[in-house]
Amino acid sequence: MRTSRFSARVESYREEILVSGSAYLGTWLDSASREKIRVFIDDMSPSGAEINYEGTEKRIWDGHLLSADISVFEKMANDVVSRFLGRSVEAYTVLAYSNKPLPSNSRAELGRWHIDSLRRQMKVFMFLTDTTEASGPFEWVVGSHSVQFKVRALLGGHYWSFWPIHRGGTRKYSKLPDGWVEEELRNRHEIRPLLCGAGDVFLVDTSSVHRARPCREGARYALTAYYRN
């Protein structure tokens, strides 16, 4: 599908993003191109990548500068976000990454819930493989991008720590307590996983509470275009 046609449907998903924080845009790229990107991720040497979660996650930053196929994705994502925001924007980086199954009872299962920013921050995700409950879908707290939610969380001290030195130099909102999300928030809000097929593209406001659920089986490959808030 051409970029302009893909992004032209902005009005149809605007409402959905404003209400829930995420919207499905359609399917992008043919399977051969997706396969090429997966091979690119697998072939990248560890020195050119960031390895997390006990070696199960491989992240390649600035993928659009390294692969022509990812560059095509970046252009599409730019067009989508520019139309959504009503001004011309460009992604400051595109992340290409893969997740393999975590060993059971790994510590890396914990402390994954976070928000990217207190202000609205848009990201475009494209999944290169089918994403199931077990392969570690992206999941988010529906409606947690709303102003009321953020103000409540700020005033309740969930997003803001007066003295970040106690947190080892991290922002409080970049690692939210699992207990708060899984117990307190789950009672009041829906936590929705993005279960999708290969090639599906989503526009997400990542100022909502979200995480990548730990991968249990199979593998998850994806691209993410980042935009400044």
Add this chain to the structure above:
Amino acid sequence: MPRRGKVRTDSLLSQLSATVVKSFMNVEYMVGRAAGVLVKPLSLIVTNYLFGNFLASELAAAFLAVMVLNGLLGFDLHRDFYSAYFSLKKSSMLAHRYQDYLSSLIAVSFLGALIIIFFFSLKGKLVVLSAIAIGVYFFSERMIDESLRFELYAERFESWGRFATVRVLFQGLAFGTASFILVQVEFEPIAALVGSMALGNFAVFFVLKSGVSSRRAAIKRLSSVRRWPEAVGRMVDVNKIYWLISALGILLSTSDRLVVSLVAFEKLAYFSLLASCFSIMVMSLDYLVFSMARGKLLRGDITSREIIMSSKCLIVLFFSSVCGGVAAAALPAVYPGVAVDYWLVVFVFMLQLCVAITVIPREFVYWHCAPVVLVAIELGAVLMGVILVWLSSISPWPIRGALLGLFLVLIFRFFVLEWLSGRAAASSRLAVQWSSKKMRE
């Protein structure tokens, strides 16, 4: 019997502590000073925490531009009015000079605001609204700084301290409110954050009771822009060579941040904070060593080398660099989201050390050599810096190369100034010996 070295160290420490105690006696002044030094770093830290590093770097760029332009437009507009106001015999022309001073000040501030709006609009990264906010912030900073300068000259240190503290409190309140609103409302963040700082300045300017009526009256009188061309004419009529020395000086002392803003913009906020940490060396050397030796230096009783190599100077440098190092080491804990770059810390330390120790021979050369000599050295350093930074920017390691190049330029400048000050001191001592010999004969 105590050893001679111990006695010497004891007397040094007691001298230093006496200075510190004397300074801290004026609590309001010290609180005002501390608040003024901390407000910008704190605003960068809060911006990074709430909105990310890139926005903090944009804020740091706004602060840097305002500081540099303030230096570049640092004409001595106050000179005539101050000399009339503070002289024992009050001048009959005082009211006229006051009007002249204020009209020149407003004209220069307005001109600076226009320059800054033009610059940031051209830059393309910020929208026009943000550029206007930075221009307004420049205007407010200039007006407030001039008000504070008057308090200092009048030796009303308590009043200065109160003024500076209330200013920071207003700014903090406005900044906090703007940040809270930004979480909820889609608005240009730089316009809101910088605008809030300007609002804090204006609030303290108009709210503080002392001199409110006279300020309002003065501003009312100045509402006629017909006086401005005349005011700008007087501004241009200042002693150009001293203005040139001051302008080149500000370019060199902020050159590290200017280079980082060009070569690695996203690191500007973090780099500015590192520079703030190590600027404690510059401040403590100026406050604890140089301010007390300035008189002797100007009379030629002591050379800049003697000051720099004195135990007192070395002790102050050692302790202030340790403090700066500890603050720089703690910085990642309060500034999340940026990878720690130890090389950057080393470069900032070396550059700030250079700036700190250069102040002394530069002052000596300023008073004992022809002004054109200092202009030539400063201009040469700026040109060398531009060439080296340009060469590094096309090299494989732009930021480290640029900072290393800058360090070489600054250290070379220090040695040239030091050599010149040594020569000037020797010739002035020879002149004194020759005249006393003549008198004996």
